[in-house]
Structure formats: structure tokens, C-alpha cells
Amino acid sequence: xxxxSKTIPLLTYIILSLFYLEILFRFTVYRGFVTAGLVIPIxxxxxxxxxxxxxxxxxxxxxxxxxxxxxLAVLGFFFSSQFIYYDFFKTFYxxxxxxxxxxxxxxxxxxxxxxxxxxxxxxxxxxPFLFLLIFGRxxxxxxxxxxxFRGSLIILAVIVxxxxxxxxxxxxxxxxxxxxxxxxxxxxxxxxERLGLITTTRLDLQRLLTGWTPGYEVANPxxxxxxxxxxxxKTPVEQSDSEQDTPDGLPTDPPDDAEGEETEPPxxxxxxxxxDFDELIINEKDQDIIEMHEYFRNVPPTPQNEYTxxxxxxxxxxxxxxGFSPYAVHEELTPTLYKMVEEGYKFTNFYVPIWxxxxxxxxxxxxxxxxxxxxxxxxxxxxxIDLPFVMGNQLKRLGYKTVAYHNHSYSYxxxxxxxxxxxxxxxxIGNGLVMKKQWPRSDLEMMEITIPEYIDSQPFxxxxxxxxxxxxxxxxxxxxxxxxxxxxxxxxYSEPAKAYIAxxxxxxxxxxxxxxxxxxxxxxDKTLIAMxxxxxxxxxxxxxxxxxxxxxxxxxxxxxxxxxxxxxxGIEEPIAIDAPGSxxxxxxxxxxxxxxxxxxxxxxGRDLFSDSEPLVIFRDRSFITDKGRYNAVAREFTPNPxxxxxxxxxxxxxxxxxxxxxxxTMILDKDYYSxxxxxxx
Numbered sequence: 001x002x003x004x005s006k007t008i009p010l011l012t013y014i015i016l017s018l019f020y021l022e023i024l025f026r027f028t029v030y031r032g033f034v035t036a037g038l039v040i041p042i043x044x045x046x047x048x049x050x051x052x053x054x055x056x057x058x059x060x061x062x063x064x065x066x067x068x069x070x071x072l073a074v075l076g077f078f079f080s081s082q083f084i085y086y087d088f089f090k091t092f093y094x095x096x097x098x099x100x101x102x103x104x105x106x107x108x109x110x111x112x113x114x115x116x117x118x119x120x121x122x123x124x125x126x127x128p129f130l131f132l133l134i135f136g137r138x139x140x141x142x143x144x145x146x147x148x149f150r151g152s153l154i155i156l157a158v159i160v161x162x163x164x165x166x167x168x169x170x171x172x173x174x175x176x177x178x179x180x181x182x183x184x185x186x187x188x189x190x191x192x193e194r195l196g197l198i199t200t201t202r203l204d205l206q207r208l209l210t211g212w213t214p215g216y217e218v219a220n221p222x223x224x225x226x227x228x229x230x231x232x233x234k235t236p237v238e239q240s241d242s243e244q245d246t247p248d249g250l251p252t253d254p255p256d257d258a259e260g261e262e263t264e265p266p267x268x269x270x271x272x273x274x275x276d277f278d279e280l281i282i283n284e285k286d287q288d289i290i291e292m293h294e295y296f297r298n299v300p301p302t303p304q305n306e307y308t309x310x311x312x313x314x315x316x317x318x319x320x321x322x323g324f325s326p327y328a329v330h331e332e333l334t335p336t337l338y339k340m341v342e343e344g345y346k347f348t349n350f351y352v353p354i355w356x357x358x359x360x361x362x363x364x365x366x367x368x369x370x371x372x373x374x375x376x377x378x379x380x381x382x383x384x385i386d387l388p389f390v391m392g393n394q395l396k397r398l399g400y401k402t403v404a405y406h407n408h409s410y411s412y413x414x415x416x417x418x419x420x421x422x423x424x425x426x427x428x429i430g431n432g433l434v435m436k437k438q439w440p441r442s443d444l445e446m447m448e449i450t451i452p453e454y455i456d457s458q459p460f461x462x463x464x465x466x467x468x469x470x471x472x473x474x475x476x477x478x479x480x481x482x483x484x485x486x487x488x489x490x491x492x493y494s495e496p497a498k499a500y501i502a503x504x505x506x507x508x509x510x511x512x513x514x515x516x517x518x519x520x521x522x523x524x525d526k527t528l529i530a531m532x533x534x535x536x537x538x539x540x541x542x543x544x545x546x547x548x549x550x551x552x553x554x555x556x557x558x559x560x561x562x563x564x565x566x567x568x569x570g571i572e573e574p575i576a577i578d579a580p581g582s583x584x585x586x587x588x589x590x591x592x593x594x595x596x597x598x599x600x601x602x603x604x605g606r607d608l609f610s611d612s613e614p615l616v617i618f619r620d621r622s623f624i625t626d627k628g629r630y631n632a633v634a635r636e637f638t639p640n641p642x643x644x645x646x647x648x649x650x651x652x653x654x655x656x657x658x659x660x661x662x663x664x665t666m667i668l669d670k671d672y673y674s675x676x677x678x679x680x681x
Contacts, residue, residue: 010068010140011053011153017072017128018045021079022196028083028121030193040178041196043164048198050157054150061142069136072129080125082197084114088471090538092188092197094357095205096376109439110472175621175654176632186374187620188356190633207375213665221655222298270301271308271592271600271607275676284675292672295663300612302588302600307609309595311568315527316400316461316594317514318391318586320363321507322440323469324533326563327548328504333487336512337504337565340529344567345575347608351582352562353618354535360413362534362583363465367391367422369587369603371617371664378668383417385671388678389587389603392423394596395461403427403454404463407435407446415465424463438479440503443468443510451517458523468506471539473499480506496544500537515569524569530590531565532583556622556631579614580624581606597679604660615656623657630654 022045023038056067085093088111115122136142165182173179181191182199186207191200206212277297284290331338355361361372364379367390372378387393396402403426404419406412410428419426427433427450435441435449443466454460468480473496475482481499484506488498511531518524536559537545546553553559564581566589584605591598592607606612616624621632628639630650637650666672 010142011049013128013132013140014053014056014068014072015046015049017132018049018075018198020128021045021075021125022198024121024124025079025083025197026193028118029086037178037194040164040167040194041199043160043167044196044199044202047157047161047164050153050160054153054157057142057145057150059144061144064142064144065132065136068142069129069133072132073126076126076129078201079197080122083121083125084111084118087118088114088539089359090354091356092192092200094188094375095201095208097357100377109477113472113477174635175658176635185621186356188374190620204375211669212375213373213662213669219655219659220295220298221652221659222295222300269304271304271588271598272301273597273599273676273678275599280675286670288666288670289672289675292663292666292670293675295659296601299601302592302607302610302612304592305607305609305611308592311528311593312595313459313526314568314594315459315523316391316395316590317464317527317529318367318461318590319464319466319529319531320366320534321466321469321531322534323471323500323537323539324504324507324531324563325536326561327537327545328469328501328507329563330501333501334504334508336515337508340511340531340565340567341563343574344565344571345577347564347566347577347581349578349580350562350564351557351560351580351616351624352533352535353560353582353616354538355619358413359534360415366532366534366583366586367463369584369605370667371584371604371661373665373668377413379418380414381668383414383421385421385668386673387422388673388676389591389598390422391461391587391590392419392463394423394591394598395459395594396423398596399459401425401454401457401460402463403450403460404465405433405446405450406465406467407433407441407443408465408467419463440467440470440478440480442480442483443507444513447510447513447517451514455517455521455523458526465534466507466510468510469500469503469537471537473497473503473537473539475499475502478503493547494544496540497548500540500544500548519569527568528590528593529565529567530586532586533562536560536562556633557618557624557629560618577608579608579626580616581608581614582616584617599676602673602676604664615653617657617660621654621657621661623653625653 019042022041052068052071056064056071058064059067082092085091088107132140168178168182171178176185176187176190178194181187181195182203186204188200188204191203195203277293281290281293284293328334329337329341352362353365355365355372356374357372358377360377360379364370364372364382368382368387369389370378373381392402392404402423404422404424405426406415406428408429410416410426410431410433412428415426415428416431429435429441433446433449435445446464446466450462454462470478472478473481475485475495478499481502484502485498487505488502491498491501493501514529515524518527540548542553542555542559545559564583564586582605585608586605588598588600588603588605589608592609600607604617606614614624614626618632623630623632626640627643627645627649628637630637630653632654637645639645
């Protein structure tokens with residue numbers, strides 16, 4: 001009993017310290033006490049407490065004291081750094097990101113500002129460490145406990161761990177449940193809330209080391225035996241010509257015209273490649289690849305339409321604009337952006353979701369039409385696989401000059417590997433793009449330097465990742481905001497809102513210069529410009545975004561609503577596309593417009609001009625269709641006015657979304673496109 005009286009207080013302190021850190025973290029991230037789902041995080045943190053105490057009790061008292069202080073100092077740093085990272089990037093850093101932390105240090109100045117703004121919270125995360133460091137030897141005993149007591153700790157840790165697992169098992173197993181997040185799904189933001197930061201990090205490390213892929217038992221939603229499937233027994237590609245020509249639900253006999261003669265229905269042509277999946281399956285030994293062949297064989301392809309090939313042979317300029325949003329478009333402040341939105345194709349229901357691991361995930365989605373894999377930099381991993389459908393590779397095969405530029409460090413997020421793999425001659429700061437040193441750098445200056453490199457080499461395809469619109473949105477540390485400050489001084493907005501618009505003025509000037517150069521070269525009417533964002537301006541507080549919007553915004557869906565610019569000189573009148581769409585749809589849309597040979601079954605997005613069912617997918621597996629919105633966290637479907645849907649429809653869409661997540665990851669992990677023959681083969 002004497003031994004226990006000396007050791008239990010220190011053990012209790014460590015347990016309470018981890019409870020404190022977990023609860024404080026939830027309070028700082030969610031700005032309030034979130035008690036729902038607290039049992040599982042507390043149990044798992046208790047397991048770690050027991051393990052840390054056990055390790056910190058194996059040596060002499062002085063060493064044990066030092067080890068215990070180190071443990072709490074590391075935990076204080078870990079919790080506080082995750083809090084700052086979330087405050088900065090609106091997600092949590094993964095173990096993969098942590099292993100590449102030198103990339104994040106490029107934003108050391110901005111991160112230092114965030115730390116200074118939240119210094120009280122940061123200090124609070126180190127309170128357990130500081131107390132133990134200063135008063136530990138006076139309050140606690142660091143003597144090595146007996147063998148029986150240490151053995152009891154191990155047994156207790158095992159019991160508590162399996163108790164936590166038992167709580168997970170006793171709960172529901174639906175999507176985004178603790179069970180789903182623990183065993184099958186990877187969604188860090190929700191996992192931290194429902195499993196705790198410690199457990200989420202442990203799972204992330206396990207999955208990184210084992211090369212884990214989300215473990216859904218993915219039902220192929222396009223197979224007839226799938227109960228949720230509404231697809232025909234054969235996809236249109238596999239049907240005979242007469243079967244293809246008969247729309248579902250209509251009689252198979254062709255109707256008579258006014259004179260009693262039979263009228264042939266129009267032939268349907270699909271955006272597909274000549275792929276014999278049956279033969280591929282027969283000759284394949286890898287069961288995962290066979291499963292993927294079976295899935296893609298049954299995905300309904302997208303029919304060609306009146307816009308197919310409309311811009312065949314055109315030059316293409318594709319832009320991912322940092323932090324671009326509808327709030328950057330003003331008739332007076334950003335007249336060129338306004339002109340391109342109003343005089344081009346108007347996508348009135350377009351979204352750019354934010355993803356898990358890094359801001360480059362938004363760029364990855366736009367350029368590949370694939371959903372990023374959670375836990376890794378998908379762009380970096382994509383540098384090791386075939387990417388035949390990205391614009392660079394598609395157009396390079398046709399003899400286009402293909403170039404890419406980024407006015408930030410050329411190797412950031414390893415774009416030095418991913419972008420050449422997409423078929424680009426790539427330049428950034430540090431490998432050929434020399435620009436004035438400032439932060440952020442000017443999009444206008446980038447255009448002035450780079451346009452001469454390709455404008456006389458037609459046909460050409462230029463890709464830009466801009467940076468002028470980057471946070472922080474203030475007039476002290478943001479060179480672009482300061483440069484354009486005089487243009488926004490009289491706006492009736494807060495300083496962050498003004499600074500944001502000022503950064504977007506630089507993008508507008510870049511676009512003004514680009515259009516002028518195309519006009520001067522006489523190719524403005526032969527150049528298609530497509531521009532989307534990488535994410536909404538999350539560097540602004542939500543209330544500031546609502547200030548710019550002029551109304552309340554739903555954090556789950558509306559905050560991601562954005563603008564997709566698709567413009568060329570000579571569009572007679574604006575054409576509105578009201579169906580839901582997202583950045584996942586950019587590659588198939590451009591491929592169809594340019595009349596390229598691609599297979600619509602092998603991409604996760606859809607041609608925005610097609611009549612195929614629209615689908616916008618978010619990182620928590622929520623989705624939007626033309627029938628309504630499904631919140632996967634609340635597990636609620638809200639139909640559009642006048643629309644009714646049944647449970648079968650909702651489940652079918654859930655299956656489709658899960659399949660797109662799963663097979664996007666498998667394409668990345670298995671280099672699936674290398675198993676598909678292409679015309680040049």
C-alpha cells in the first residue's frame with residue numbers, strides 16, 4: 001500500500017493531463033465544449049497515459065522525472081501545433097505531412113502570426129508540462145514502482161483499450177460512425193471529434209506504415225445484382241446498336257412520323273475508348289485490378305452532345321487560382337473577371353470542396369478528376385503512375401506545346417515531380433521562373449514573364465497555379481493586398497475582407513494582361529480559358545465570408561460554392577448551366593469540348609454539358625445532386641423543392657460516392673491506368 005500511495009498520484013496526474021489536453025483541444029477547435037462522443041477519446045487517452053507512465057517509471061527518479069516532462073512537453077507541442085495548423089489550413093496535419101514539415105516552414109511567418117494571435121491557448125496546452133517541470137519533484141514520487149504494480153498497469157491498459165474498442169463496436173456502423181472511422185474510413189476532421197486526436201493520429205500512423213486503403217466493402221452500384229442499383233443489365237457500350245438507340249422506359253418499336261413512316265432515332269455516341277474489359281480480365285492475375293476492370297466496365301459512359309468538339313484544335317489555358325471565389329468578382333474592382341464570368345459560360349451551381357491533407361488536393365481534383373487519397377499528398381504519389389487523361393498528357397500527344405507555371409517554390413508539395421508527369425514543361429520559383437522576391441508573388445508578373453514562352457507556339461496548352469490570392473488577408477504581411485490597398489479603402493467591409501479583395505485584384509490584372517496578349521497575337525478567338533479555385537478563402541473567418549456574401553452561409557455546403565470560368569472571345573451570348581457541378585468535372589468537360597479521345601467511365605467527374613446525372617462530392621462523403629443535398633455527418637437528405645426521393649435512391653447515391661472514393665484511391669495505389677490500352681498503343 002505504501003508503494004501505491006507514492007505512485008498513484010503521478011499516474012493520476014498524467015491521466016488527468018491527457019484528459020485536459022483532449023478537452024482543451026476540442027474547445028479551441030470547435031470553440032465550445034463538445035461533450036458528444038467524449039467517452040471514446042477519454043478511454044483511448046487513458047491507455048496512452050498508462051503507457052507513458054509505465055515507460056517513465058522504469059529508471060531512476062531523476063530520469064523518470066525528465067522522461068515524464070518530455071512526454072508532456074511533446075504532447076503539449078503536438079496538441080498546440082495541430083490547433084494552429086487547423087486554424088491555418090482548416091484540417092489537421094497527417095503523419096505524412098509531418099514527415100515533410102519543411103514544406104510548411106515556407107509559411108513560417110504566417111504561422112508565427114497565428115501563434116501570436118493564439119498565444120494564450122498555446123500556453124494552456126503546455127500547463128501540464130510546466131507544472132510537472134517546476135513542481136514535480138516536490139509533489140510526486142518518481143521512484144520505480146514494483147514489478148507487480150507495473151504488470152498491473154499493462155493489464156489495465158489492455159482492458160481499457162478493449163473497453164474503448166467495445167464502445168465502438170456497440171455503437172452504430174453507419175457511414176461516419178466511430179466504427180466506420182476506426183476501421184474503414186479516413187476523415188481526420190470528423191475522426192478527431194469522434195475518436196479523439198490521439199486515436200486519429202495513431203490510426204493515421206498505422207495506415208501510413210501499412211499502406212492502408214479505406215476498407216469499405218464497396219458494392220458496385222452499377223451491377224444489376226446490387227439491390228440499390230437502378231442501372232440496366234448492360235451499360236450502353238455493351239448493348240447492341242438497336243438497344244443503345246432505345247432510351248429507358250420508351251417502347252422498343254420506333255414511332256411513326258406524320259406520314260406513317262418509321263423514323264430512326266438518333267445514334268448515341270459515347271465518350272469511351274475501345275477497351276475490351278473481358279479480355280483484360282481474362283489476362284489479369286491481380287485480383288484488385290480484376291475488380292477494377294469489372295467496376296469500370298459497368299460505369300455508365302457519358303454521351304457526346306452538341307458541345308462535343310466545339311473547341312477542337314483550340315489553345316487551352318487552364319488556371320487554378322489560389323483562394324478564388326465569387327466574392328472576388330466585382331464589375332468595377334475586378335472588371336476582367338466580371339467580364340469572363342458574365343460573357344462566358346455561367347455555371348450557377350458550381351462547388352470547389354476542400355479536402356483532407358493539403359491545399360494541393362484541390363488542385364489535384366481539378367487536374368485529374370480523381371478524389372484525393374486521405375493521409376498522403378496525392379499529387380506527389382501521382383508522379384509515380386500513368387495519368388493519360390490530364391490535359392497536359394492528352395494535348396501533348398496531339399502535338400501541343402504544354403507548359404506549366406507556379407509563382408511559388410517549384411518543389412512545394414513536390415510539384416517538381418507531379419507536374420512533369422502530367423506532361424508539362426514546368427517552371428516555378430527555383431527552377432527557371434525568376435520573379436521579384438515578395439510574399440505572395442504577383443500573378444500579373446508571372447503572366448508578363450511566361451506568356452512570351454508559348455504564345456507563338458500554336459497549338460499550346462498552358463497551366464497556371466497562381467498564388468497572389470493566398471492568405472494571410474491583411475495589409476501588413478501580404479504584398480498583393482498592400483499593393484492594391486488604395487482600390488479597396490472605401491469598401492464597406494472589415495479589413496480582412498478588403499485585403500482579400502485586394503489580393504484578387506492582382507489576379508484580375510493578370511487576366512486582363514493575358515486577354516490583351518491573346519488579342520494582340522490574333523488568337524483570342526482560338527484560345528479557351530478555364531479557371532477554377534483550389535478552395536474557398538478559408539483564411540477568412542466564417543463571419544467575414546458571410547460579410548462578403550451579404551447573407552448567411554451554410555458551413556457544410558454553401559461555403560464551398562464557387563465560380564468556374566470558361567471563356568473564349570466570340571461567345572455570342574452567355575449560356576447558363578444550372579445543374580450542380582464541381583472541380584471534379586473540369587477534366588471530362590474540357591476533354592469533351594476539345595473533342596479529345598477519352599473514356600468517361602474512367603474519371604470520377606462528368607461532362608458539365610452532358611445530360612448525365614450531376615453529382616457533387618464532399619470530403620465527408622456528403623453530396624449534392626439535382627434532387628437535393630445529403631449531409632453524411634447528420635445522415636440527412638434534404639430534397640429540392642417539389643422533389644421526392646425514396647430510401648433506395650439515397651442508398652444508391654451513397655454507394656456511388658463510396659465507390660468513387662475507393663476506386664480513386666485504387667487508381668493511385670495500383671497505377672490502374674497503366675493497365676488500360678490507349679489508341680497510341
